[in-house]
Every structure is written in structure tokens, then in C-alpha cells.
Amino acid sequence: xxxxxxxxxxxxxxxxxxxxxxxxxxxxxxxxxxxxxxxxxxxxxxxxxxxxxxxxxxxxxxxxxxxxxxxxxxxxxxxxxxxxxxxxxxxxxxxxxxxxxxxxxxxxxxxxxxxxx
Amino acid sequence: xxxxxxxxxxxxxxxxxxxxxxxxxxxxxxxxxxxxxxxxxxxxxxxxxxxxxxxxxxxxxxxxxxxxxxxxxxxxxxxxxxxxxxxxxxxxxxxxxxxxxxxxxxxxxxxxx
Numbered sequence: 137x138x139x140x141x142x143x144x145x146x147x148x149x150x151x152x153x154x155x156x157x158x159x160x161x162x163x164x165x166x167x168x169x170x171x172x173x174x175x176x177x178x179x180x181x182x183x184x185x186x187x188x189x190x191x192x193x194x195x196x197x198x199x200x201x202x203x204x205x206x207x208x209x210x211x212x213x214x215x216x217x218x219x220x221x222x223x224x225x226x227x228x229x230x231x232x233x234x235x236x237x238x239x240x241x242x243x244x245x246x247x248x249x250x251x252x253x
Numbered sequence: 254x255x256x257x258x259x260x261x262x263x264x265x266x267x268x269x270x271x272x273x274x275x276x277x278x279x280x281x282x283x284x285x286x287x288x289x290x291x292x293x294x295x296x297x298x299x300x301x302x303x304x305x306x307x308x309x310x311x312x313x314x315x316x317x318x319x320x321x322x323x324x325x326x327x328x329x330x331x332x333x334x335x336x337x338x339x340x341x342x343x344x345x346x347x348x349x350x351x352x353x354x355x356x357x358x359x360x361x362x363x364x365x366x
Contacts, residue, residue, distance in 0.1 A: 170354070170355075178359070179257075179344055179346075179357030179358060179359055179360055180296060180344075180346075180355075180357050181357070182354040182355060182356070185354060225295045225296075227295075239284065239301065239303075239308065239309075240298055240301065240309050240311070240312075241286070241298060241355065242298060243288075243295030243296045243297070243298075244295055245294060245295055246293070246294070246295050
């Protein structure tokens, strides 16, 4: 079935380096994508989103890239810090279903980011 | 309040009992979502509301699960005749409207013995 998922379950990055977390989606009708960060024992926290009419969006130290041709989404974190250690989820939304708006958000499985000292 | 709150934070119940989980969204938020999250997995969509109207309940596992939001603010997720497989973290999120950025609550850890 259609789903959102991530390529790697765990990513280890040296402190100060850039991190790139990848996500593949299979629903070509999805038009809104979100990245969430979840620290241990806490709920997911919104990081950044992007709509399908864009291919890049930048936030503070984070950039999301969207390649609709290959249905690929990535989150880039610049100058990774110890506080970036968490599980990162991509999520997708399909704006319409049978002509009606549907705001259901589907989450992928997550990538755990480890920061090496 | 300042954020989404959920109660209880922890619930231990015996198999066959009914449980009610409460979510208090951010004041003024129109949309309220319920998710279930297993350890090491992403949140699994259950249902969501815009105001008091339940828009989509396609994620509810079976008819033992139900949710309501009668006045468009606080919501209750009810699980009847609980089973061990219902044990999970149940999370609530709210957003200003629809699929805009969601703010998650701390969750309710449900354990069914």
C-alpha cells in the first residue's frame, strides 16, 4: 500500500557536521510534507513543512528539499549540535480525497540521529 | 493553557475494562488529532476533528474505539473492553486549522494487563 518511510533507521553524525535525513513517499497525490523531531520521552515537535509547489524551504539551520519526480524528501540540519539528537519523522498529507478536503497526516517510521562528540 | 495537555499521563487497566483518555487542545485551535504510537514507531493516525465534527475516523482500529469532541474543545478517546494489544502511547495534537503545523501533547501511556 502507499506509505511514507525513511531510508535509514539510524544516522550518526559528527558534531558540527551537516546532517541529511532522507524520506521516500509513494503517494503521488500528497501535496504537503512535514518534518517532526521527537526527543526521548516527548511528543513530536514540528520542525518545518513544505508544499508541493515548492522544491526547497529553509528555516533556522534546517532546509527541506522536495523532489516530486522521484518522490523524495530530505531534511538537512546545518552544524549539527548535541541538542539535535532525536528521532526525526517525515509526514505527508493528501489534500483531497474524492474531491473533499482531508487533513489526515501520515507519519513515516523515523530516523534516529546520533551526534558523535 | 500554553500547550496541549492530556490526562491521565499514565493509565494501567485490566483487560476488559473501558478507558477514557482526555485531550485539552491549545485554546482556539480548531483541529484536534488523535494518534497511537508504538515504541520506536511513528505516530499512527486514528481520527481527527474540525471543531466538534469528526472529519475522519478511518484510523480507528475497530468499533471498540471511539472519540468525541462535543463542544469543539476538549476531546475524549474511549476504548471499550480493552485488550492487551491496545497498550501504547496515545497522543493528541491540535492545530489552528487542518494540516497546518500540529502541536502534540505529552501523551497518555496506556497499559492493559
